[in-house]
Amino acid sequence: MLNFKQPQLRDVIEAPADIAKIRTSLARQYQQKRQVFTDKAHWAHNDAALFEFGASYTRLFMDKLWEALSDDKVIGKSDLLDHLWLEVVQQEQGTTININYADESGANHLLFAIDQALHMQAHLTAHELPVLADINGDKTESLITEKMFPAMLQLIKLLYAADLRFLSPKETVLQPVNDLHFGVKFPDAKTFTATLKVSNNVAIPVKINVEIGNYDVRSFQVVDETGNDVTTAGQPHVTAGGTFSWEAQHLPELTNQTLTLTVEAVAIDTLPCLDNLFVTASSNNILMRTGAQIGSFQLELPNQQELGITVNSQDETLTLHYQDPDTQIYELSKIYPFFGEWLEETLKTAIIV
Known part of the structure; x- marks a missing residue:
């Protein structure tokens, strides 16, 4: 017609x-x-x-x-x-x-x-x-x-x-490794807390610190003595050494009040799929190292390419990254069989998001 x-x-x-x-x-x-x-x-x-x-x-x-x-x-x-x-x-x-x-x-x-x-x-x-x-x-x-x-x-x-893609990495090996994205089971979260009394010195910023080590932040909250949420009054920051900070300019309405910071975080390093990848890569003489950001990892492959992994604890997902955006699962698995074996085992319990 x-x-x-x-x-x-x-x-x-x-x-x-x-x-x-x-x-x-x-x-x-x-x-x-x-x-x-x-x-x-x-x-x-x-x-x-x-x-x-x-x-x-x-x-x-x-x-x-x-x-x-x-x-x-x-x-x-x-x-x-x-x-x-x-x-x-x-x-x-x-x-x-x-x-x-x-x-x-x-x-x-x-x-x-x-x-x-x-x-x-x-x-x-x-x-x-x-x-x-x-x-x-x-x-x-x-x-x-x-x-x-x-x-x-x-x-x-x-x-x-042409932006026509498969929706799930489970469907076929004929899809790019880069940007493969799926949910994985995370360990239970751990709660960290810290308190600070707001000074009456207006020149001193309000800064609450808590050590979380290698844990990745899932959520955080700051409340005053009466339980009012004041989280948005300040800004969060996490150092490379694992110190979580919440900082705000002086809060005159909260002078002499004790604020409580609560951080809910998870230990990414204990994810079974990452442990399996580390062991499997090591047995193939391939180095797996942590990245500059918490939740990022890289495998230095012998073909001079890098396989990256990003773990997001907030939505409990894992994303793969590969420098050549066209390389498909089939191709990389043919070069490195351990990758295909690891991915198959990981996807058995994966949640497609």
Whole structure:
């Protein structure tokens, strides 16, 4: 249901197959036309017609995506492309593009999907893509052969460049290591307290200190003698040596009152997943060191790259960082098998956020 004589559509059809730009342009056109479409009573609740309307724009995006894959130097002449075919299907939240693989017997397999392809919430969902168990030796069969992997890796890189991403690191090893983000179980918090009587000398700032060592602050509060919260009257600071400070300019309304600082913090160094990584890396002669900030760690890899880990105790998450933003889990695990094994074990209890 598209009129290809419309100038905006002609521009899309004739433009180079830049996946990000094409998707942005078609999504904008689709949303504008849909608004006009649904303003009419006979279309507003006509689900079949609305699906076909959205599917028309999604099919054009699908065709331009196929053009981009065909033009790519790695994918274009690969055996993988010879087995792929794409289709538009209807889902509850919008139209989806399925990327299917036809095996040698002619049976079709859904590798992954681009869900809600023309919406802001568009993302990738894995179905029959390799997972950590496949590359860690727990499984032997795979649809994608070693010969096809370079093209498969490149396909995912093109989609990530267009801001189309998997939502969970558990879904597949075909996603970048950099910015992998998931929740981990933290130890119970410890409470630290300190008190200070506010001086009547207006020239002396109010500063309460408490030693928290290597603990990471989850929350803190300052109250006066009557229990009133005065936390926002001052500013917090944590030194490299593990001293937590709350400091404010003189508070005349609190002169001679005793303030109580309460800090709730957790020991990041006792996280089981970090202990496991330290031991595993050490057994592979790889140094794991703490970073400049509490909750940051680095592994100095022999390939001159650095694998970083950031732990956030407030939302109880762990984030991986890698200098090459395109390197995928599959690639790094092939170079350093211990990384894939550690990640698989860690993700078994991980909470996806």
